[in-house]
Amino acid sequence: MSKTNAARILDRLKLPYDLLEYEVDPDDLAAESTAEKLGLPAEQVFKTLVARGDRTGVCLAVIPGSAQLDLKALAGRAGDRKTDTVALKEVQPLTGYIRGGVTALGTKKAYPVYIDESILTFDTVAVSAGKRGLMLWLAPQDYLTATQGKVGAIARYSP
Numbered sequence: 001m002s003k004t005n006a007a008r009i010l011d012r013l014k015l016p017y018d019l020l021e022y023e024v025d026p027d028d029l030a031a032e033s034t035a036e037k038l039g040l041p042a043e044q045v046f047k048t049l050v051a052r053g054d055r056t057g058v059c060l061a062v063i064p065g066s067a068q069l070d071l072k073a074l075a076g077r078a079g080d081r082k083t084d085t086v087a088l089k090e091v092q093p094l095t096g097y098i099r100g101g102v103t104a105l106g107t108k109k110a111y112p113v114y115i116d117e118s119i120l121t122f123d124t125v126a127v128s129a130g131k132r133g134l135m136l137w138l139a140p141q142d143y144l145t146a147t148q149g150k151v152g153a154i155a156r157y158s159p
Contacts, residue, residue: 005106006130010138013146017138020126024133029100031065038126038135042066045126045135046119048102050091050111053080058094060104062115062127062147067155077114077152103128103136104147113149120151 003011003019010017022037035045042065049061049069056078061069075083092098096108104113104127119125119140126135127143136143144151 004103004130004134006103006128006136009105010136010142010146015138015142015146017136017142019129020135020137022133022135024100026100026132029132034135035065035126040126043118044122044124046115048104048128050086050094050102051083052086053078053083055080056112058086058109059083059112059114060095060102060107060147061154062104062113062119062149063155064116064118067116067118067157070154070156073152073154073156074114077150077154078112097128097130098132101128101130101132101134103130104149105136106130113147114154115144115147115149115151116155117151117153118155119143 031047032042035042045065046062047065051061052058061074071083126137129136
């Protein structure tokens with residue numbers, strides 16, 4: 001298993017992590033499916049979404065696999081009137097990563113990172129390592145340090 005840029009960033013920062021590999025189904029890239037393959041609750045597997053605010057521009061939102069992004073809450077945290085997720089065709093040009101492999105570590109440009117506060121309820125979490133089929137397993141505080149992420153309530157859950 002080769003190291004990704006995200007893993008190399010953690011190495012450089014001397015932050016501990018493990019790499020978790022899983023089988024990729026290109027037709028099912030949902031975070032819930034990834035969690036199931038890893039034998040983890042979906043709340044503990046975080047997905048990274050690319051959004052754009054009307055004032056501040058592009059940002060990354062990291063939320064639990066079992067949640068949806070609360071665009072209004074993200075806008076408030078980012079200082080925007082409104083935000084929306086970017087079109088899928090924009091994800092790779094903006095981040096350098098493909099859908100199902102987007103991570104807040106090592107993007108083409110350093111974007112602001114907003115992370116749902118639920119991350120702090122876990123001792124360890126899984127986040128994308130920047131490649132489909134590979135996750136980083138690390139302490140939330142180390143992830144926050146590496147991404148310089150801002151924590152707040154940006155996720156909502158369907159009943």
